[in-house]
Amino acid sequence: QEQLMESGGGSAQAGGSLKLSCVGYRSTVKYCLSWFRQAPGKEREGVATIDRDLDTEYASSVKGRFVISEDIAKNTLYLQMNNLQPSDTAMYYCAASIGYCQRWYVRNHGTDFEYWGQGTQVTVSS
Numbered sequence: 001q002e003q004l005m006e007s008g009g010g011s012a013q014a015g016g017s018l019k020l021s022c023v024g025y026r027s028t029v030k031y032c033l034s035w036f037r038q039a040p041g042k043e044r045e046g047v048a049t050i051d052r053d054l055d056t057e058y059a060s061s062v063k064g065r066f067v068i069s070e071d072i073a074k075n076t077l078y079l080q081m082n083n084l085q086p087s088d089t090a091m092y093y094c095a096a097s098i099g100y101c102q103r104w105y106v107r108n109h110g111t112d113f114e115y116w117g118q119g120t121q122v123t124v125s126s
Contacts, residue, residue: 048066
């Protein structure tokens with residue numbers, strides 16, 4: 001049973017950087033891995049996805065600023081967040097779905113993913 005756990009959240013100034021990590025998925029399974037976020041009072045939104053072929057998709061709001069990656073040897077998923085903005089403030093979740101990513105997964109609010117972490121808070125001040 002996958003037990004995803006995120007870490008690396010915290011506070012940053014606008015223009016700063018944070019790097020999130022996620023562990024707890026199995027090395028023997030091919031997943032579509034992802035990051036989602038949810039701000040208070042807003043719908044959950046996809047941030048980025050990556051699969052074992054290292055194909056990636058990004059939400060337009062983070063493209064060019066965030067990078068999703070996976071260290072396969074460490075079985076760890078990352079989200080490098082650069083040039084953070086106050087609008088990036090949210091709870092960030094990693095999620096996994098067995099199989100390959102589809103291009104629309106990042107736009108589907110997480111309905112395609114069955115395994116979720118508890119989340120890590122990111123707060124960006126101006």
